[in-house]
Amino acid sequence: MRLPLLIAGLLLVLAGAECRADARTYVSSEPPVTCCVAYDEALVRLQLQTREACEVQVWTGFRPRWAYRDGKRAPDGWRWADGGILAVQAPVGNVLWEFGLGDWPLRGGGPPFAVKVDGKHRTLAGTTFWAHRMEARARIQVPLGLYEVTLIPAYPVPHTTPAPELRLGDAEVAEWNEVLDVTGRAGLRAKSALLLEGDVGLHLRWEDSFTRSPVREVLIRTLATPTALAKVEPPDLNAPGAIVIEAEDFAREGDGGPVQVSRGEHADQHGGASLYGFGPGQGHWLEWRVSVPETGKYALYARTATQEEYSLRTLTLDRKPPFPAAALLSFPGTGGWARDDAAQWVWTLVAGADGRPPLELRAGERRLRLTTVGEKHVNVDVMVLIRG
Numbered sequence: 001m002r003l004p005l006l007i008a009g010l011l012l013v014l015a016g017a018e019c020r021a022d023a024r025t026y027v028s029s030e031p032p033v034t035c036c037v038a039y040d041e042a043l044v045r046l047q048l049q050t051r052e053a054c055e056v057q058v059w060t061g062f063r064p065r066w067a068y069r070d071g072k073r074a075p076d077g078w079r080w081a082d083g084g085i086l087a088v089q090a091p092v093g094n095v096l097w098e099f100g101l102g103d104w105p106l107r108g109g110g111p112p113f114a115v116k117v118d119g120k121h122r123t124l125a126g127t128t129f130w131a132h133r134m135e136a137r138a139r140i141q142v143p144l145g146l147y148e149v150t151l152i153p154a155y156p157v158p159h160t161t162p163a164p165e166l167r168l169g170d171a172e173v174a175e176w177n178e179v180l181d182v183t184g185r186a187g188l189r190a191k192s193a194l195l196l197e198g199d200v201g202l203h204l205r206w207e208d209s210f211t212r213s214p215v216r217e218v219l220i221r222t223l224a225t226p227t228a229l230a231k232v233e234p235p236d237l238n239a240p241g242a243i244v245i246e247a248e249d250f251a252r253e254g255d256g257g258p259v260q261v262s263r264g265e266h267a268d269q270h271g272g273a274s275l276y277g278f279g280p281g282q283g284h285w286l287e288w289r290v291s292v293p294e295t296g297k298y299a300l301y302a303r304t305a306t307q308e309e310y311s312l313r314t315l316t317l318d319r320k321p322p323f324p325a326a327a328l329l330s331f332p333g334t335g336g337w338a339r340d341d342a343a344q345w346v347w348t349l350v351a352g353a354d355g356r357p358p359l360e361l362r363a364g365e366r367r368l369r370l371t372t373v374g375e376k377h378v379n380v381d382v383m384v385l386i387r388g
């Protein structure tokens with residue numbers, strides 16, 4: 001948010017040769033000109049349109065230390081006329097004058113900054129500066145994964161400067177948390193983790209007038225890479241102590257949906273129903289309430305189908321990932337959605353094998369949640385907890 005010192009965006013169209021607001025004359029000229037003058041903190045922008053070249057007086061209230069004419073440095077073409085007034089040349093046609101205090105604002109190509117992945121310098125982002133924004137672009141190569149993104153400013157950026165907008169691949173970041181990085185430097189961290197894969201374009205856009213490049217570096221840190229779940233033989237749903245969780249009996253959902261319940265529209269549904277339309281949209285989650293009769297360690301199996309190559313989910317137990325790999329589980333592609341072909345339903349062992357420990361469940365009601373990461377759907381029929 002920019003705080004106007006006096007009047008922001010004061011648009012004045014001259015009917016005669018003088019332009020007054022309140023008791024002050026802001027712009028005046030001999031022949032009529034059309035003008036728009038905007039006052040900002042230590043910055044005045046004057047747009048002029050005229051049919052004949054002339055000199056225009058504009059009130060700035062300060063003696064400028066720098067001037068731009070149509071985006072180019074302009075040491076000439078204007079003069080200080082005392083009383084807070086500048087005399088400015090207006091050529092035939094349009095011209096944009098900008099006058100300010102302080103250092104010359106950056107225009108055109110600026111200094112690059114580093115983009116680091118997991119602490120390693122990966123590439124430099126080139127910067128370009130305009131009157132009221134900067135932009136930076138780079139490309140990085142990363143394996144499929146969930147990433148934390150932190151922007152380290154080069155200096156304390158005033159609170160009047162809007163938040164930066166960052167695009168990484170298809171992911172957009174407009175909301176940030178203020179954090180301190182491991183070395184104690186202040187940074188801005190994207191509020192959500194980003195799913196990135198392969199050749200990823202970085203495009204940063206930051207609105208403000210900058211006299212120095214505001215970015216020291218952008219840090220990207222791997223939070224999780226996907227753990228592929230292998231297909232397994234169907235578990236025995238009638239095993240002693242097995243807890244069957246019908247997908248369609250979910251208790252809650254959020255951040256997307258609604259998920260669809262299929263009753264007979266898919267092949268070989270356990271319990272007569274299954275779920276489809278789980279996803280798309282980053283963050284769509286489903287939660288199941290599980291009544292656990294006895295405290296113990298349980299393996300978790302799931303019966304799913306997806307035509308996608310894979311489908312990513314985060315698993316939480318009572319709102320926490322039960323083991324690190326649960327942050328990004330990859331359900332395998334099964335060749336279809338199991339609408340007609342029961343063979344497209346496959347079982348995976350989600351917890352309790354391949355370095356993923358079984359779930360330690362206390363007796364009582366537990367909450368199991370699957371949260372979509374990325375955009376890929378998965379159909380879910382049934383899950384089962386089997387005590388080990």
Ligand SMILES: [Ca+2]
Binds near residue numbers: 247272273274380381
């Ligand atoms: Ca079912």
